[in-house]
Amino acid sequence: MSALSQLRAVRTVLAAGAVLRALAWGAGAAISLLLFAALVDLTVPLSLAARSAILVLAVFAAIAIPAALVWRDRGVLSLNRVALWIEEHFPALEYALVTAVETGDRGFIEHARPEPWKPAALRRAILAVRAPMAIAVVATIALLVLPAGAVARIRSPHAGDSVERDPAGRRSDASRLTPLAADVTPPAYSGERPRAIDEPSDVKTLVGSVINIHGRGDAAGIVAHVGPDTIVARQTADRWSIEFRVAAKPAAVRLTDRGFQRIIAVEPVADEPPSVVLVAPAHDSVLRTPTGRIALSADATDDLGLVSAAFEYIISSGEGETFKFASGTLGAVQSKGRRATIASSISIDSLALKPGDIVHLRAVARDANDVTGPGIGVSETRSIRIARKDEYDSVAVDAAAPPDAEKSVISQRMLILLAEALQKRRPSLRRDMVVSESRRIAVDQKRLRRTVGDIVFTRLGGDPSGEEHNEEESPERAKTMEEMLARADSATNRSTDPIDFEGGESPVVAVNRPLLEAYNAMWAASTELEIGEPGVALPHMRRALAAIQKARQAERLYLRGTAPAVVIDVNKSRLTGKDKGASSARRALTSSDSVSHARVSRFAAIIELVARDPRSAIDSLLVLRIDALGDEPAFAAALSDAANAMRRGKSEDATAALTRARRSLAGSQVVRDSLARWGIVP
């Protein structure tokens, strides 16, 4: 073998040595780092983030250190540098080798005595690798000696691996509730992935999820209290576990192991029903004729997933006290996504609607919830009404023409206004003008009086045309209220003698008395108006108006949509009832904000506990949070923040969160106070 060939062989050996040494340093550093982290973790538990960072750092070290060393030793690839290294170790060459490499003239070393360059290079390479390799080996052995769980936590950190950790020096009488992990498996329909939580104190998950809480050690004696239920731990290998399903209400899971206790707040998340928006028809509507086709369109969304959506309709027919209904669905679709759009149309012709019928339309969507559902979301309801025949003048007018009694009210009010105006202008008018205008009002007052008389007479069974529609001078015309009543009774073949009833008053008189009073007052008013005395007529006219109003209220004569404001004279009615009851067994309802008051007290007690026993205070905060989750979400969130901050030892954050909680609680008190004991007059 020539000298140059030997030189190349030496370069290969030295390069291999350099690479091996770099790799060994890299491995040694990475393994040492993991070993160090595992040892620290055995003493003080490292967080998942810290362990993940350490793992990344170790991998980085395993790559970066060799790369850096190889880069630093890249000179080993140069024949000049290798030749110099040989010259350094074999001085007898007297630079002949270096000169030959630099000039490329092999003549300089043709006569050089062959030396054992390669063994020397081999020894150098081994020497370089020895130290880092030793470190790597020792660290690896140390890792193998450590508990498997401890290494696994560093090697592959993941949520829920807290139970892998077996603290150094753990005593047999220590709590088995630490370390603790929880596996949360959401219901299958949700499509959500299972997750694990280390040292759980607060678990928020879908209703119906299965929570498996597990820890190290024997299961004997470990129980969990979930609401009224007690669950005993089961044994699996060297672990204990407790499994339960998340109910709809928040719960504080109380784990006990001998004298040790641990509380986990379970906050159920309700699967929201689908949200449905009816896009078309966009508004309620009134159709003049029951023909045509109405386009339907709706959008549905759900937090987890829809199953189906459809339109529903109800047709209501009838009025007053008699209604009939028909219902059905349209445009049903199956859906698997979180969002769906449905469209259809409804033929008005095919529904055989009649005037006055109303079609109530809405969209309905169902989700896939097979645990507490299915959740059903509905849109706003739109009403399509078919106009009645008496609405021909304008379909926008809802009310029919007012009944006669209503018209009487309106007319009487108008006559009063006319008479008042005339009375006001009277000083400036001549007497003959006053009489003339007053008589014009009198004519209207008489006409109105006849109308009222018709109403009374018709109700009593007579023919109005045979009574009041005759001329004033007609001998058949009733002259007084009593005569009117006598004729009415005569027409119905009743006796004019009052039937013995309440207060000796006949029902005929009782029912019609207000209108008869109006009739009589109108008579007096028209008489005064006839002689040109509007001022004297006005009190009679007002009495007539009051009587008509009384009649319409007593007989449910009122305009649709404007309910009569009946004012009860409470003092007059007070304790006039014949029957006697008793509520002595009942007591006044407690203030509706008693819940808030109780929370304030509990919160204050916890604040006092914070300084004395922080751990108990944290547990109490969690329990109070569970209690408040349903109706005081802001307060509950603040309590959760406070508990978490206290657990992390961040007192400033805890103080801020507790302050927020206190403010939230005080705010809610004001709202609760708004529910008065008996209700209030707005």
Next chain:
Amino acid sequence: MSTEFVFATAQYDSGDWDSAPLVPPNIIDTIARYTEIAVAPTGVNVPLGNERMLRYPLLYMTGHLPVRFTDAERRNVKRFVERGGLLFIDDHNHDIDGTFHKTATEEITRSVGALAELPNNHPLYSAFFKFDGPPTTSHELNGWGDNLVHKHLLAVQRNGRIAVLYSSKDYSSEWNYHPESKRFLSVDNTRFAVNLVVYALTA
């Protein structure tokens, strides 16, 4: 703040909530006739979609047409019963299978919870006057509607109290007359309303 009891009628978007306008004054008159409860002389109509409805301990709701709550109405009804209010719903259609019944019970089930038969020995029936169960109405005795005499009222109970009381007996028709007409009755048929009010105000 007034401590008078104010009779409140629930106003909802979907139906004819004002179908029995004389029931409130009639009940107010009845309360005055039989009790010493301080009662406002007029009732109020309060929209279910407005938080004002939370101020009243008793809400009366009736109608003939389908009941479809808006989101706000549903939310407020839930809050109302959670705060201890009593929602009294009466089917003005006196028809157990009618649409008012179907839609109203559906909405209540969704907003508050499922309705169940109220036992006829419930404290409601002895809160003031003694009843053996819900008083019958002339409409059901006449076979109007579903031709049934309903032996029970339905209710959703919360913490041992009635939160929602549902009636198919059509008290809305039975009580919908002017208070002055009570003088024609040998037995006041609105006495059960006193029990309702007393129950809502006491424990």
